[in-house]
Amino acid sequence: MISWRKHYRQTLIAISLLLSTSASIYGQDGDPKNGEKLFKANCTACHALDKQVVGPALKGVVARLDTEQGLGKDWLHKWIKNNKELRASGDKYANEVFEKFNKTEMQVFPNLTDKDIDDILAYTTNPPAPEPAKTDDAKNTANAGSANVAPQSSTTTNVVIISLLAIAGLLVWILLKLRQLVKLGQSEDLAGLNETRVKSFREIYEKYHYIGKGLIAILALLAAYGVWNWIMWIGVxxxxxxxxxxxxxxxxxxxxxxxxxxxxxxxAKYGKVSEIPSMNVCMNCHRTISEYNAEHYMEPGKDKAFYDGEIQKIYAATGWDSEKQQYTGKTQPVEWTRIHNMPDFVYFNHAQHVVAGEQAIINSFNKKNPNNKIDVVCKACHGKIDTMNVVQMANDFTMGWCIECHRTTEVDMNNGYNKEYFKNLHDKLKKQYPKDGGKITVDAIGGLECGKCHY
Structure with missing residues (x-):
């Protein structure tokens, strides 16, 4: 009996040592929650837990490295802190990894402490379960509320309809009774007078033809104005x-x-036209962002699957294979629908407004709209684009709209270019445009000349 207890105690001690050793080897001595924050801040640009991105999938990397290569966490510490130095030292596996992933250099992280790296490795070994989204509870509550309100709303609607029908029937009955009373009270003199009243449009026109002609003239003017106004808004x-x-x-x-x-x-800054970005510009970020993870913001009616599907459209357009992390060479052109399109006879230069007129336009806009100020010159014409899920034309973009802007936007005559270019015209312009204490607006320096915008 004693020997059995002794054997049992030794077995428990061995199991405890094995578990503690395994936890130490496979990254359980770190804080997975803090590791998740560090992973998202430092690693997600190139890595994911469950799939290859730029670099390999990192879930279970500690155990996998120990099993396949016989390397421990100390090797991972060296690799993460300075993989270049590790490769330069002649480390065989470090150079194999570098070759395997197309010689893509991993960023060095000398700022991460040993504890930080332990936390990250703990996260890759045992990632904490995601917290349930708060929006689900809100949705369930809203759905339950709507389910309770629905019967009440239906009952209220029925009561309103019945009441309206009853009121309509009562009004019809009253009208019929009034008609009967009028017929009963009509005298013979009144009946004779009714026979002598004008009963044709011709008689009315002959009697009031001057008034009729005047009304027709007014209607014709209103119709002409309506047609003119309609023509002026074509293309807006x-x-x-x-x-x-x-x-x-x-x-x-x-x-x-x-x-x-x-x-x-x-x-837009240095060219005439603000071009539609190439899909390769999208791939600068979406090469490593293959799914939508910003669940705190989703447009009503859209879910994660919708956003993930749109990212896959980018991959199809550029011919990107997210599994193999390489381009296939098979691309599909994207047929974008143009929103802003100036007529061919209008010249507009983005660079002139974005560079030369940037501060002047921002100052003028904020002065005219103190409760709706902007911080980027683009918003003066295109609206607050950073609040739009779907881009829309925010202004009229008519000739009158442009002219009004030129008449009210004050030119910064103290910047280097204007100060030198208009050196001999300053005094003359101030005398010619004395309004607002000699302030000079765009129209004073040729902003209303036809040839500036039309050619």
Whole structure:
């Protein structure tokens, strides 16, 4: 009996040692929750837990490295902190990994402490279960509420309809009774007077032809004005927002993620036209972002599957194989629907407004709209694009709209270019345009000349 207890105790001690050793080897001595934060901040650009991105999938990497290569966590510490140094030392496996993944250099992380790396490895070994989305409870509550309200709403609607029908029947009955009373009270003199009343349109026109002609003239003028007003608004599409072949939310990219407009529309600053970005620009980010993870923001009526499907459209357009992490060479052109399109007879240069007129336009807009200020010059014409899920034409873009802007936008005569270019014209312009204490607007320097915009 004693020997059995002794054997049992030794077995428990061995199991405990084995478990503690395994936990130490496979990354359980770190904090997975903190590791998740560090992983998302430092690793998600190139790695995912469950699939290869730029680098390999990292779930269970500690155990996999130990089983396949006989390497421990100390090797991972060296690799993460400075993989270049590890490769330069002649480490065989470090150079094999470098060759296997197309010689793509991994970023070095000297800022991560040993504890930080242990936390990250603990996360890759045993990632914590995702917290249930709060929006689900809200949706369930809303659905339950709507289910309770539905019968009440239906009953109320029925009561209203019945009441209206009853009121309508009562009104018809009253009208019939009034008609009977009128017939009973009509005298013989009144009947004779009715026979002498005018009963044809011709008689009315002959009697009141001057008034009739005047009314016809007024109606003709109103009709002409209506036709003219309709013609003037041909080609004005304020509020136009067509559906695009690939859904792209500026609110997510420019608003939530704070991506600068000119990162994608690079030619807007130094070119005449702000071009539609190439799909390769999208792939700068979406090569490593293959699924939508910003579940805190989703447009009503859309779910994660919808956004993931749109990312797959980008891959199909560029010929990107996300599994093999390489281009197939089979591309599909995207037929975007153009929203802003100036007529062929109008010249507009983005660079002139984005570079030369940037601060002047921003200052003028904020002065005229103190409760709706902008921080980027693009918003003066295109509206607050960072709040739009679907881009729409925010302004009229008519000739009158442009002229009004030129008449009210003050030119910065103190910047280097204007100060030198208009050196001999400053005094003359101030005398010629004395309004607002000698402030000079765009129209004073040729902003209303026909040849500036038409050729």
């Amino acid at each position: 599409y304020k509020g136009y927002k067509p559906e695009q072949p690939i859904y792209f939310s500026h609110k997510i990219h420019a608003g939530e993620q704070k991506i600068d407009c000119q990162l994608c529309h690079s030619s």
